[in-house]
Amino acid sequence: METKTIRALFPFLACLLFLAACKEKIDLKLSSSQVRLVVDARFTNDTTTHVVKLSRTCDYFDPRTDSLGVTGAEVYVTDQDGTRFDFLPLDTMPGWYVSAPDVYGTMGRTYHLHVWVDFDGDGAREYYEAQSPMPYMPPIDSAKAVYGYPLPPFGWGKYLGWNLLIYAQDPPTKEYYGFSYAVNGKVYEDSIDNIFLFPDDFSAGLYLRGVSMYFFPEPVDEIRDLLKVVVKEGDVLTLIGYSFTKGYNDYIGQVRDALSSNIPVFSAAPSNIRGNVSNDAFGYFAVYAVGKASCLAGKPGLKTAEP
DSSP: OHHHHHHHHHHHHHHHHHHHHOOOOOOOOOOOOOOOEEEEEEEESSSSOOEEEEEEOOOTTOGGGOSOBOOSOEEEEEETTOOEEEEEEOTTSTTEEEOOTTOOOOTTOEEEEEEEEOOSSSSSOEEEEEEEEOOOOOOEEEEEEEEESOOTTSOOOSSOEEEEEEEEEOOSSOOEEEEEEEETTEEESOSTTTOEEEEOTTTTTSEEEEEEEEEEEOOOTTTGGGOSSOOOTTOEEEEEEEEEOHHHHHHHHHHHHHHSOOSSTTOOOOOOOOOSOSTTOEEEEEEEEEEEEEEEOOOOSOOOOOO
């Protein structure tokens, strides 16, 4: 019996010895990926300094082409009547191009992004473009900070805090909204991966009368270190609404899918994210309208019922 067992193991042991003896270096010839321009551009109806960011994709096999800002570009935006808004390079941030602080767009008009840059270094400038209309953003009539326990859709909880409520008329047409907020003027959760996308599938044509958009627990000691944002009595809370095009709303969804972990682990890699910039570039020229409403975080005597 023991002899048969040894004979059965012999092929396995022989394979192990063979693999251990293999020390020859094997060079795998893998293809290199094309380095492409990445455009992150946003244009709104807010009177502010707008930014266009130009960078490059990183070739895995050539770390010298790391995601550095692309300089030396001519960047400008035009409207449907040909009015031009120039974006000048920001010396302190390579690859950033900024408009004048008094530039703003108008709802219902179409805007066109133009980028001229010698991206491939051959001495001739390449042209990249994108265009998008600015959708309508219904005004936010008011926002209210109601102190108490969390209201739906945040469920019930044992911690008191402020529910940030919205009062606004949602048009009967299908719209694509996003929301973020500011505390004492500092904006939070407005990046593409964490902005709150609000589907209006069930609110189209209705008046949003005190719908809870955010809940800020009071910073008691046992949860203070877990809070992203600390809100205190007397702070100014600002609800910020965005009206996106369907294309940009879909683009946000693609980015989030790409950022999320694939399950199972060995599932296929996600497909390339489709933007709206020409000439095989990555990225998006996002044109959207902004609405705001502010309120104070107070503590009235009446509180919502404890769960």
